[in-house]
Amino acid sequence: MSVSASIFILILLAGAGFFFGRQRSLALVSGKLATLHSLPNQYGWYVGILMLLPGILVILLWIVFSGNIIDTMVIASLPDHAGPATEQARALLLNDIHNTAAGAPHSGSSEIYIQEAAQRYSRLKSQGVNIVSALVALFAVIGGLAGFRTIRPDLRARTHVERVILILLILSSVVAIFATLGIVLSLIVESARFFARVPLAEFFFGLQWSPQTALREDQVGSSGSFGAIPLFAGTLLISFIAMCVAVPLGLMSAIYMTQYSRKNVRKVVKPLLEILAGIPTVVYGFFAALTVAPFIRESGGLLGLDVASESALAAGLVMGIMIIPLMSSLSDDALTAVPEAMRDGSLALGATRSETIKQVLIPAALPGIVGAFLLSVSRAVGETMIVVMAAGLAANLTANPLEAVTTITAQIVALLTGDQEFDSAKTLSAFALGLALFGATLLLNMLALSIVRKYRESYE
Amino acid sequence: MEKTPKMQATNVHVYYGDNHAINKVSLDVFAEDVTALIGPSGCGKSTFLRCLNRMNDSIASARVEGKITLDQQDIYDPKIDVVQLRARVGMVFQKPNPFPKSIYDNIAYGPRIHGLARNGEEMDEMVITSLQKAGLWEEVKDRLEAPGTALSGGQQQRLCIARAIAVNPEVILMDEPCSALDPIATAKIEELIEDLRGRFAIVIVTHNMQQAARVSQKTAFFHLGEVIEYGDTADIFTNPEKEKTKDYITGRYG
Ligand SMILES: Nc1ncnc2c1ncn2[C@@H]1O[C@H](COP(=O)(O)OP(=O)(O)OP(=O)(O)O)[C@@H](O)[C@H]1O
Ligand SMILES: [Mg+2]
Numbered sequence: 001m002s003v004s005a006s007i008f009i010l011i012l013l014a015g016a017g018f019f020f021g022r023q024r025s026l027a028l029v030s031g032k033l034a035t036l037h038s039l040p041n042q043y044g045w046y047v048g049i050l051m052l053l054p055g056i057l058v059i060l061l062w063i064v065f066s067g068n069i070i071d072t073m074v075i076a077s078l079p080d081h082a083g084p085a086t087e088q089a090r091a092l093l094l095n096d097i098h099n100t101a102a103g104a105p106h107s108g109s110s111e112i113y114i115q116e117a118a119q120r121y122s123r124l125k126s127q128g129v130n131i132v133s134a135l136v137a138l139f140a141v142i143g144g145l146a147g148f149r150t151i152r153p154d155l156r157a158r159t160h161v162e163r164v165i166l167i168l169l170i171l172s173s174v175v176a177i178f179a180t181l182g183i184v185l186s187l188i189v190e191s192a193r194f195f196a197r198v199p200l201a202e203f204f205f206g207l208q209w210s211p212q213t214a215l216r217e218d219q220v221g222s223s224g225s226f227g228a229i230p231l232f233a234g235t236l237l238i239s240f241i242a243m244c245v246a247v248p249l250g251l252m253s254a255i256y257m258t259q260y261s262r263k264n265v266r267k268v269v270k271p272l273l274e275i276l277a278g279i280p281t282v283v284y285g286f287f288a289a290l291t292v293a294p295f296i297r298e299s300g301g302l303l304g305l306d307v308a309s310e311s312a313l314a315a316g317l318v319m320g321i322m323i324i325p326l327m328s329s330l331s332d333d334a335l336t337a338v339p340e341a342m343r344d345g346s347l348a349l350g351a352t353r354s355e356t357i358k359q360v361l362i363p364a365a366l367p368g369i370v371g372a373f374l375l376s377v378s379r380a381v382g383e384t385m386i387v388v389m390a391a392g393l394a395a396n397l398t399a400n401p402l403e404a405v406t407t408i409t410a411q412i413v414a415l416l417t418g419d420q421e422f423d424s425a426k427t428l429s430a431f432a433l434g435l436a437l438f439g440a441t442l443l444l445n446m447l448a449l450s451i452v453r454k455y456r457e458s459y460e
Numbered sequence: 461m462e463k464t465p466k467m468q469a470t471n472v473h474v475y476y477g478d479n480h481a482i483n484k485v486s487l488d489v490f491a492e493d494v495t496a497l498i499g500p501s502g503c504g505k506s507t508f509l510r511c512l513n514r515m516n517d518s519i520a521s522a523r524v525e526g527k528i529t530l531d532q533q534d535i536y537d538p539k540i541d542v543v544q545l546r547a548r549v550g551m552v553f554q555k556p557n558p559f560p561k562s563i564y565d566n567i568a569y570g571p572r573i574h575g576l577a578r579n580g581e582e583m584d585e586m587v588i589t590s591l592q593k594a595g596l597w598e599e600v601k602d603r604l605e606a607p608g609t610a611l612s613g614g615q616q617q618r619l620c621i622a623r624a625i626a627v628n629p630e631v632i633l634m635d636e637p638c639s640a641l642d643p644i645a646t647a648k649i650e651e652l653i654e655d656l657r658g659r660f661a662i663v664i665v666t667h668n669m670q671q672a673a674r675v676s677q678k679t680a681f682f683h684l685g686e687v688i689e690y691g692d693t694a695d696i697f698t699n700p701e702k703e704k705t706k707d708y709i710t711g712r713y714g
Pocket of ligand 1: 476479500503
């Protein structure tokens with residue numbers, strides 16, 4: 001018997017409960033539906049839920065707690081001389097036992113007591129599952145009988161069922177909220193640990209970013225400095241270049257699409273733009289690194305300019321292209337939301353199409369377009385793959401787009417890939433960067449959404 | 461003596477794709493009259509009205525056949541500049557549609573795009589007289605910089621009329637200009653139409669029989685894309701020739 005088998009059986013049982021509950025309600029009123037408080041199906045659900053809920057609860061409890069309980073029991077049963085002395089030893093030992101139990105080719109230390117412990121572990125586990133399965137079945141039967149017996153024509157099955165559904169819905173949104181909260185909280189906690197070592201002022205105003213800290217006491221020259229200004233500046237520079245590409249192109253394509261294109265052109269072009277939005281950013285990344293960056297470098301060379309092989313320009317341009325669909329589809333929405341009457345009013349006064357667009361449509365859609373812009377900036381600031389691949393890691397503080405710069409996201413990746421000690425300032429700085437990034441994009445998004453929402457209301 | 465019509469439609473047909481919305485309509489619009497178009501919903505009144513300043517051009521599926529002239533000149537002639545035409549034939553819509561700009565800029569919009577004012581003073585003058593002609597000046601003179609959308613529905617509609625007047629058109633088309641307004645605002649617009657009569661040729665679509673009777677001198681009754689009867693308003697309402705017209709204006713249509 002396995003947990004999944006017992007879940008399967010539980011569902012079968014509940015299905016039967018549904019069927020009998022339904023039959024029962026029908027039988028009670030001999031088919032006269034009007035005398036039933038709720039629909040027959042709702043009586044079915046009522047019985048089914050009564051059978052399912054306790055079982056699901058038991059299985060959940062088992063999944064959450066069984067591991068710990070069994071581990072404790074196994075450790076307690078070890079012969080005295082093998083009992084672990086420290087937390088770490090205990091974890092290693094348990095690891096050994098689990099591996100042996102799973103029959104994995106283990107690392108030589110197949111001492112006899114480990115073999116025994118592993119057997120005990122497996123036995124406890126299968127016994128536990130059997131008990132759980134039995135409990136689940138038992139509760140299902142009890143729940144089913146209780147439900148079945150309480151069915152009366154005036155039983156408010158609908159109310160009960162709807163309440164369960166409501167609770168389910170609330171639970172799902174709670175999960176999402178808690179996940180978000182958890183992420184933010186861990187960001188904050190880790191950042192706090194970072195700021196315990198590096199002063200806030202150094203992080204936010206320091207001009208020097210070199211997170212390499214000494215691995216050994218006697219190393220020289222790498223004390224680590226965590227001034228994030230070069231990263232902020234690099235992020236802004238690349239985002240700025242990206243917006244220079246995305247805003248005009250996105251806006252103009254939206255204008256063309258909403259005002260000029262014929263229906264069948266729109267039908268072809270719009271999905272094409274959406275394909276652009278569907279390209280994985282890593283593909284944009286190597287397009288930037290392998291195609292655009294060398295191209296810029298060579299053309300810069302022809303003009304006698306000194307272009308770094310990983311330039312802010314390459315990353316920014318490609319990022320801009322990536323953002324065009326977002327900018328254009330949001331602007332498209334904003335322009336489409338302007339009432340047709342506004343356009344007709346202007347045309348009827350003898351304005352040309354471009355006058356109408358410039359003087360009526362864009363001003364009317366401006367809040368929506370600003371919202372689109374802010375969301376695009378937020379996307380650019382948070383974009384990772386392209387900058388990791390094309391912008392480089394040199395924390396230069398420069399406004400020259402031909403030089404290599406680095407961004408917040410690229411640094412986070414660099415800080416957290418590879419082997420890391422999890423409590424060095426270097427690693428922790430990633431969380432502080434993450435928090436700064438999160439704060440910035442959250443602000444941008446909230447601003448954008450509030451603008452967009454306000455604007456929607458004004459045309460309703 | 462026979463008057464010459466300001467606008468003249470001869471055997472006009474309009475198709476939306478395969479839908480034959482206007483069928484062989486001939487109609488004269490006289491400069492000194494208010495001409496009312498009445499008829500049941502969907503009979504093509506708006507469609508016909510939009511032919512008169514070529515607003516149907518922006519509907520991809522619409523196709524217009526026949527001849528429509530303004531001062532004897534064919535407005536569907538390829539040599540005609542639509543922008544010029546619309547400056548001469550203005551339009552007011554069913555729902556007030558002020559631009560999201562200040563009251564002043566709403567009025568100044570037309571004169572600006574047509575370059576009618578040589579300087580700021582002339583523009584001010586134009587805005588003021590248009591608002592006065594539209595009977596809105598007293599109500600808004602202290603808040604010309606307020607957004608046009610902040611006015612009441614009736615004020616917005618008069619703003620739209622003022623906006624149309626500002627480019628000094630010869631004809632003003634109105635498509636159910638009062639249908640979104642309460643009776644008091646409606647009465648104001650009707651007064652305004654009475655005021656404007658003579659200075660502009662006015663063509664108005666309305667579902668309100670009393671309104672047609674009150675404001676117009678000529679009435680055309682549309683039915684299923686055809687003009688059933690066209691003549692002096694007084695005759696149409698007191699002594700219609702066609703049975704259908706009589707049924708419609710007495711409310712027995714259906
Ligand atoms: N943009 C359009 N595209 C396709 N068909 C249209 C369009 N506008 C109007 N029609 C059709 O043309 C016919 C006449 O419509 P129109 O709007 O001119 O009627 P109307 O007399 O103004 O009606 P109402 O009194 O309801 O405003 C209708 O059958 C309508 O479905
Ligand atoms: Mg209409």
